[in-house]
Amino acid sequence: MIQLLARVLGRGGAATGQGGAPGSRAGGGAGEGSGRMASKDIARERLKLMLVHDRVDMEPELMEALKDDLIRAISRYLEVDRSAMEVSLHREASTVALVASIPVRAVRRRPLAAGDGEP
């Protein structure tokens, strides 16, 4: 059984923590100081994480395509049971995780050439 876990990490605590007092002007200059991050960069990081969260309810076709690509890559190295494969996206506090559980039937001695994997 392979358990695959890919995470999208947010800046989480760091982003909100560093902002300090809201409205603190000093957060301004992009290049200034080492500790303070420009507020626009904090905005962008927060936004990116939100959008990952929002888009977790992925279209089924997109999820199927992701499964196909995963199987294709993994099949070069392992013989897996596609029918028992489970792939999902999980929302957590400050991260979104791709969790895949894929039963392994056999391990190959050397990788198949790209494109030779089972569909």
Place this chain on the structure above:
Amino acid sequence: MGTTLVITSGKGGVGKTTTTANLGTALALTGKRVVLVDADIGLRNLDVVMGLENRIVYDLVDVVEGFCRLRQALIKDKRFDGLFLLPAAQTKDKSAVQPEQFKALCDELAQEFDYVLVDSPAGIEQGFRNAIAGAQEALVVCTPDVSSVRDADRVIGLLEAEGLASPRLIINKLRPEMVQQGRQMGVEDVLDVLAVELIGVVPEDEQVVDSTNRGEPVVAHERSRAGRAYRDIVRRLLGEQVPFPDFKEEHGLFGRLRRLLGGA
């Protein structure tokens, strides 16, 4: 047969109505026949932004319910040749019109006009569903802040699910000084997360406030920064390649002087 274009955003207060009024006026100034449709039933605004609030006799719901003919409800803007407004009802609610009825209305208008611009209400409920029902193209307006961009992303997803495959983005109320100081997301930051085609960047401009107070579209002001941006969007809508201006120069000494002297 004209084109029906919906202007939408998800979030309220980002400038959908101002955008609709100005794009419509700018299109009319190029010689197109244009009708502006206010889809915000119950909270109409487009008539006010256009300064046409005293001329309303019938509204969109009257047309749909058969109390008057479409032609009777259209208000001709006497200042701009070829520009008309179909106002929303102020006292009904959004459920007074169904998406199929809205679509039929847009199709009928598109027989007679080159452009039908639909000003969508905020939100993603029935008013939004109505507004997009008859559209072939969509423009999404957002401001460079986290909640507005997030809502724009949601709306883009909904538009694509409804077959409006490639909505184009207008970034409104951009403050170039703040972007330069790293205190506001810039055009690249927004495009980086939304991954849609950009059709315009409208800088924050005090003249928009003045114009709205007077009920005059800001595009009519030759020197307004926002007005110029709206005219550029219209040229892009009409297929012209128009470079996106770098707003930085506006903030040097010359820019400041020019604004002091000319109000540009």
